[in-house]
Amino acid sequence: MSAADALSAVHEPNAQVDAAAGLVPRRTIDAVDIVKDYHVEGGGVRRVLDGISFSVTMGERLALLGRNGAGKSTLIKILSGMQRPTAGHVRRGLQMSWPLAFSGGFEGELTGSDNIRFIARLYNAPMRETFEYVADFTELGSQLNLQMKYYSSGMRMRLAFALSLAIQFECLLIDEVIVVGDRRFQQKCHDEIFQNRKNCAMIVAIHSIDFVKEYCQKALILKDGRGRVFDDIGLAEAIYTTL
Amino acid sequence: MSSFGAIAPTKTGSFWTGLKVQGRVLYALMVRELMMRYGRNNIGFLWLVLEPMILCAGVIGLRWLIQTHQEHGVPLVALILSGYMPLTLWRHLTNKCVFLLRRNVGMLFHRQVTILDTFVMSMCLEFIGCTLAFIVNYAALIFMGAIDPVKDYGMVVCGWCTMATLATGVGAAIAVLTELYEVSERFIQPLQYLILPLSGFLFMVDWLPDVGQRLVWYMPIIHCFEMIRAGFFGDAVQTHYTPAYPLIFGLVLLAIYLPMLEKVRDHVHYN
Numbered sequence: 001m002s003a004a005d006a007l008s009a010v011h012e013p014n015a016q017v018d019a020a021a022g023l024v025p026r027r028t029i030d031a032v033d034i035v036k037d038y039h040v041e042g043g044g045v046r047r048v049l050d051g052i053s054f055s056v057t058m059g060e061r062l063a064l065l066g067r068n069g070a071g072k073s074t075l076i077k078i079l080s081g082m083q084r085p086t087a088g089h090v091r092r093g094l095q096m097s098w099p100l101a102f103s104g105g106f107e108g109e110l111t112g113s114d115n116i117r118f119i120a121r122l123y124n125a126p127m128r129e130t131f132e133y134v135a136d137f138t139e140l141g142s143q144l145n146l147q148m149k150y151y152s153s154g155m156r157m158r159l160a161f162a163l164s165l166a167i168q169f170e171c172l173l174i175d176e177v178i179v180v181g182d183r184r185f186q187q188k189c190h191d192e193i194f195q196n197r198k199n200c201a202m203i204v205a206i207h208s209i210d211f212v213k214e215y216c217q218k219a220l221i222l223k224d225g226r227g228r229v230f231d232d233i234g235l236a237e238a239i240y241t242t243l
Numbered sequence: 244m245s246s247f248g249a250i251a252p253t254k255t256g257s258f259w260t261g262l263k264v265q266g267r268v269l270y271a272l273m274v275r276e277l278m279m280r281y282g283r284n285n286i287g288f289l290w291l292v293l294e295p296m297i298l299c300a301g302v303i304g305l306r307w308l309i310q311t312h313q314e315h316g317v318p319l320v321a322l323i324l325s326g327y328m329p330l331t332l333w334r335h336l337t338n339k340c341v342f343l344l345r346r347n348v349g350m351l352f353h354r355q356v357t358i359l360d361t362f363v364m365s366m367c368l369e370f371i372g373c374t375l376a377f378i379v380n381y382a383a384l385i386f387m388g389a390i391d392p393v394k395d396y397g398m399v400v401c402g403w404c405t406m407a408t409l410a411t412g413v414g415a416a417i418a419v420l421t422e423l424y425e426v427s428e429r430f431i432q433p434l435q436y437l438i439l440p441l442s443g444f445l446f447m448v449d450w451l452p453d454v455g456q457r458l459v460w461y462m463p464i465i466h467c468f469e470m471i472r473a474g475f476f477g478d479a480v481q482t483h484y485t486p487a488y489p490l491i492f493g494l495v496l497l498a499i500y501l502p503m504l505e506k507v508r509d510h511v512h513y514n
Contacts, residue, residue, distance in 0.1 A: 082352040085507055098352045105349045109279045121271035122353055124264075 027093035028057040029171050031199060035087035036074055048074050050225035051088070054218075056201045058094065058170065061231075063212040064205040065240050066222035072205040075222070076175045094201055097169035098182070100177060103160035108149035112140060112159055115148065116166075123167045130166050137162040137188065154181060156174060165192055171201040178206070211235050272364040289483045292376040295327055299380060303389050317447065317472075317480055321390040324380065325475045326444035329406050332373040333442075334435070336410035336418060340363050340418040341431055344504070348511045358508050359501070362418060366411050374403070382417030401486065402470030408464055409489045412496030419500045421508045441470040449481040456483065463489035 037051040050073045056062045064072045070137075077083045079090055080098050098105070106115045113131070120130040135144060138158045140210065148156065157180040172193070179186040193202075208213065212219055213232060219236035220229045223243060230236035281288045301325045328478055340362075347361035385389045393399055421428045443465040459465050460483070469484035 080352045081354060082348075092354070096354065102352075105352060107275065107279050114275070114278050118271055118275045121274070122268060122355060124267060142448065 007059040011060075026057045027170075028055050028091075029094050029096065029203070030055045030091040031075075031079065031088070031089035032091065034075070034078060034085045034090070036071070036078060036083070047225050049078075049222075049227075050087070052220070052222070052227045053088075054220050054227075054229045056094075056203060058173065058201050059199050060218060061202040061204065061216040063216040063219040063236075064203065064222065065207075065209075065212065065219055065229075065236065065243075067243055070222040071225060072222060073175055076173055076203070076205055080173055094170035095168070096171045097164050097167070097173050099173045099175040100161060100164045102164075102175070103156045106148055106160065106163075109147060111147050112144035112151070115159070116144070116163065117136070119145070119163050119167065125167055126228070133166050134162045135161070137192075141143075141164045158185065161189060165197075169200065171203065172197065172205070174202065176205055176207070178204075178211070209240060213237065246472055250271030259286070264340060264355060265360075268360055269364050269367065272350065272360060273368050275305055276364065276368055288372070291307065291372045292379045295324075295331060295376055295380050296383065298327055299324060299384060299389075303387075318390060319477060320384065321475055322445075322447075322472075325471050326392060326468065328373070328377045328380065329403065330439075330442065330444045331376065332370070333410045333464065335369040335373055336366060336407065337414050337417060337435070338431075339369055340414035341421050341428055343414075343418040344422050344507060345511050348508075351508075358504050362415065362501075362504060366414065370407055377403070393475050395474040400474075401469050402467050402472075402474060405470060405486060405489050405493075406464070406467035408493035408497075409467060410493070412500070414492035415500035415504070416496050419503045419507050422510055434445075438462075439465065441465075447472060447480060448483045460485075463492040 022063050031052055031054050034052040035047070037045040037047050040046050052075060054062060064075060066072050074083070078085050081090075082098075110118070116131055117127065119125070120127050123223050138144075138155075138161075140155060140159065143151075143155065148159075151159070157177070161180055179189045179195070181189070202216075204211075204216065216233065218229055218231055219233060219240075220227050220234070221236060221239055221243070230239070230241055233234060277288060281290070299320065303320055305320050332429060343362065343365060344358065347358075347365075350356045350361060351358065381393075382389075417431060421431070441459070441462055443459070443462075448459060448465060448469055451459060466484040466486065466489045469482045470486060472480065473482040473484065
């Protein structure tokens with residue numbers, strides 16, 4: 001049994017059967033009418049998101065498409081819980097990760113290993129295995145004992161990546177950064193996300209339409225605060241190129 | 244290569260499961276905060292204990308030079324200890340709360356961490372640290388023979404906990420107000436300095452004239468000092484205090500400002 005099958009067995013033993021029979025509702029991440037206003041300097045508000053709704057379940061990958069400034073990062077922050085919407089809510093039926101390569105929460109004074117231990121404690125993950133996994137994945141070796149303020153940005157991103165993958169999140173949030181590091185590390189990331197995590201839900205804010213065509217089943221296109229979910233990726237691509 | 248890691252269950256568990264999760268979250272946050280504040284390079288956390296020690300050592304040295312034993316009927320070193328340690332508690336608890344939310348909002352993208360957790364965690368950490376410092380300094384001074392043992396431990400504990408409640412209440416108010424009105428942060432330090440002479444950390448209420456005694460009753464912090472001193476010196480001194488006043492003051496402040504923490508959260512921006 002591959003790791004991916006094992007994963008799906010743990011999380012959804014008979015979900016497909018049950019859902020088909022209408023017995024157990026599938027667990028989803030639902031965004032319901034998300035509205036986000038920002039206060040602008042000099043008074044007034046700017047409505048960045050105006051009634052966004054969508055639903056993602058296990059195994060589905062949703063792409064967030066839009067021009068720069070369309071609100072993709074804001075939506076990701078609201079989904080992860082860092083910001084709260086002005087109106088509407090997010091129903092999290094799945095365990096959601098933080099944006100994958102996000103290293104902002106990792107305190108500079110702490111060493112890499114301190115941060116690993118913190119995450120493991122917080123999420124009740126087995127300490128030693130988490131540590132070994134992250135050490136193995138990042139290949140940072142003894143640099144894990146260095147304070148994070150001395151890390152290069154590449155090292156920081158690799159550690160952030162490894163930490164977000166070390167915990168079994170059911171839904172991965174990705175904010176424009178899919179792969180980091182050198183070619184070999186990129187391959188590792190790719191394998192980890194798209195093979196070992198095949199059955200996870202994914203919400204990806206990305207600009208590359210080729211990526212969307214290859215990996216995603218749904219696309220949410222954001223423009224001027226409004227958004228619509230497309231199940232037909234070809235149609236989504238056509239519209240995106242005209243944005 | 245497979246990854247793993249158990250996550251706290253999404254379905255609502257029993258009360259005890261929730262409590263265990265809460266405990267674990269607080270512990271993780273506290274260890275992180277500890278590492279962050281004090282680092283690994285120098286003696287780190289021990290500075291919290293050593294700092295009052297240096298003051299007391301200075302005072303003992305001074306007293307030995309001047310050769311006076313009593314100050315208004317109260318031993319000098321004991322007066323200093325019973326004044327400075329609660330003041331340290333007050334200072335640490337209240338100053339920690341300035342801009343507390345914006346410093347900790349980065350933790351909120353973890354689903355288990357709420358804004359109340361960050362507040363509780365900071366307060367707990369400071370309380371434990373200052374209590375430890377108090378105990379260590381007290382034990383060291385007893386060992387050196389510089390002070391007499393405390394007459395009434397219960398009273399000291401009551402006074403200490405009342406001080407902690409009051410300081411936490413004021414801290415909650417500070418945490419909320421500094422996020423709502425940035426300019427209020429400028430007032431905190433001057434106010435702390437103003438409170439210093441009025442707080443009673445260097446004098447006892449009995450030394451003041453009647454008029455002074457009546458006026459100073461209205462400062463809740465005075466009562467905490469009086470309670471601790473009553474514990475230290477017992478019947479040797481006359482103390483005036485009303486325990487209910489600072490307790491209720493602190494609890495009312497907590498009741499008002501803790502719920503506001505959640506509302507103020509939206510004012511904090513994080514990039």
